[in-house]
Amino acid sequence: MSQAVHEFTVEALDWKPYVKPVDVETATPEQLDALKITPSNKKISDYVLVLANEPETLKERTPLFNDIMYSEGGLSRGGREIGALAASFVNRCIYCASVHAARYIQLEKRPEVVDEIYGGGLDANLPEFEQALFNFGVDLTAHPDNVGAYQFYHLREIGLDDLQILDLIHAVAIFGWANRLMHTLGEPHRLD
């Protein structure tokens, strides 16, 4: 039996659900239809199979997530990953953080940014651009009722235009969604 992980780590992790994933063999046509949108060239994860218990929601959520994180133009993909990481650190979604830390490093080739976030947590001391993205992600996640002129000014100061700010808002918000599924419906384990 592998060990559950309760501290942030950059290592790749497994995720074990608390509720039963859908069995592809006995899935309903609606569930199969919702699952079809996920990459068919690899094994469907337990996480997606858990979400397939609610196929109507999953069917909208998968393309929404992909569009928010991967659409053309606007904020860089790495910048969106900083938003994802900030949300995941506030919400302590250890699995989400591990996946998106790896993705950030893969995209930006700057492991030192991730190292600082893992070392400093919410108090991480980052280069100006990444700091502004990270702080906004923390503020919007922790205090959505208290985001205003101050946050807006800091995003403008690093040169973000309206579309880039909109992309950052969505990246943080979709992790407000993802963290609340991944962190509450299962837990990360060390890979066997």
Place this chain on the structure above:
Amino acid sequence: MTAPSTNDVIDTVLGLDRFPDLQALRDQRAKLKHLSQTSYQAALRPADPRNFSYALRAALAARMAALWKSQELSAHFRALLESEEEGPALASITNPGSAADTADPRLQAILAHVDLVTLSPKEATRANIEKLTTAGLDDRDIVTLAGLIAFVNYQVLVVAGLKMLRDN
């Protein structure tokens, strides 16, 4: 209050018809705007609501929006609840802190979970899922509830961020 329509809920609650620049900005991300709205339908008004009635979904959503002091969204969801026949019976749920009002253990467990995962998702553990199971929720109910909570919190954050853009 009108029944839910095909109008974009986020545009509506923020009154963006009076802010054409921000509407045009949102339309630069038309696909995700559309999918945010279809996700709203799937979370609040799914074809098969199963063990979570439309009224209960609206009441829980109004409560979550109120927990984050998102007045625009809590007003929207309260109006949605009022359009349902069972609306009046569930109206007290929309008020955070009302958990003690209900004697129904299933509803009590649902409200406790909604409050925890909305405000302090980091505190959630396996034990919280077990409490839902004990209260009679099945696996699909648990995923339904998690999906509703997750969606409404997403919407709260998007509305908060857009409001920042609208007002600055």
